Amino acid sequence: xxxxxxxxxxxxxxxxxxxxxxNHSTISGNEYVYWYRQIHSQGPQYIIHGLKNNxxxxxxxxxxxxxxxxxxxxxxxxxxxxxxxxxxxxxxxGSQGNLIFGKGxxxxxxx
Amino acid sequence: xxxxxxTPRYLIKTRGQQVTLSCSPISGHRSVSWYQQTPGQGLQFxxxxxxxxxxxxxxxxxxxxxxxxxxxxxxxxxxxxxxxxSALYLCASSLAGQEAQPQHFGDGTRLSIL
Numbered sequence: 593x594x595x596x597x598x599x600x601x602x603x604x605x606x607x608x609x610x611x612x613x614x615n616h617s618t619i620s621g622n623e624y625v626y627w628y629r630q631i632h633s634q635g636p637q638y639i640i641h642g643l644k645n646n647x648x649x650x651x652x653x654x655x656x657x658x659x660x661x662x663x664x665x666x667x668x669x670x671x672x673x674x675x676x677x678x679x680x681x682x683x684x685x686g687s688q689g690n691l692i693f694g695k696g697x698x699x700x701x702x703x
Numbered sequence: 704x705x706x707x708x709x710t711p712r713y714l715i716k717t718r719g720q721q722v723t724l725s726c727s728p729i730s731g732h733r734s735v736s737w738y739q740q741t742p743g744q745g746l747q748f749x750x751x752x753x754x755x756x757x758x759x760x761x762x763x764x765x766x767x768x769x770x771x772x773x774x775x776x777x778x779x780x781x782x783x784x785x786x787x788x789s790a791l792y793l794c795a796s797s798l799a800g801q802e803a804q805p806q807h808f809g810d811g812t813r814l815s816i817l
Contacts, residue, residue, distance in 0.1 A: 624803050626805060628808075633810075634810050634811075635707075635793050635795075635808030635809050635810045635811050636746070636793070636795075636808045637808070638805040638806070638807055638808075641803060641805060643803075690736065690738075690748030690751065690759060690761060691736075691738075691746075691748070691795075691806060692748070693745055693746035693747075694745075695745060
């Protein structure tokens with residue numbers, strides 16, 4: 593599975609949009625981009641995933657560049673409860689088994 | 704719909720003992736994976752089970768083992784516990800056989816070795 597690069601930390605003001613970047617320049621055509629987050633003392637929570645089109649659900653939006661070498665997770669109106677470590681993971685289409693977690697981005701939402 | 708349930712939530716053991724952790728997947732999910740999370744190594748994959756068979760394994764010693772039952776529930780066992788086994792053990796389940804289905808995690812079992 594391709595490697596991802598994320599900034600170690602970011603801050604965001606409460607009520608503003610949080611834009612979390614992820615670089616996956618070696619991604620293959622058959623690899624999906626997944627986003628998870630982990631709030632302290634809890635298990636990782638699935639947020640969203642996509643292949644090449646932009647995706648939106650009730651939690652967030654995922655914007656994937658046309659060349660698929662990077663993506664951005666957008667939390668449209670961040671709240672204090674969105675403070676967490678966010679992981680961007682690339683995974684082969686149809687693959688089973690393991691997710692490879694990097695160090696993620698620690699997002700701090702401040703009042 | 705109930706999420707992934709892991710029991711117990713907390714466990715304290717001493718070196719040399721063994722431990723068994725339990726995971727009940729989301730109803731209908733047939734694939735169960737286990738991960739270890741430590742401050743130093745982060746989240747690392749242990750193994751994955753599907754239809755009572757281990758089909759993927761991470762780079763952990765043989766002291767770490769698991770199994771899956773016919774109802775998809777899974778257990779993992781660690782024998783001859785070492786101080787370094789202190790960690791959060793996470794279980795995740797997914798709909799196997801369906802492309803791109805995400806894994807959903809439980810809140811883990813925190814194991815402390817004294």
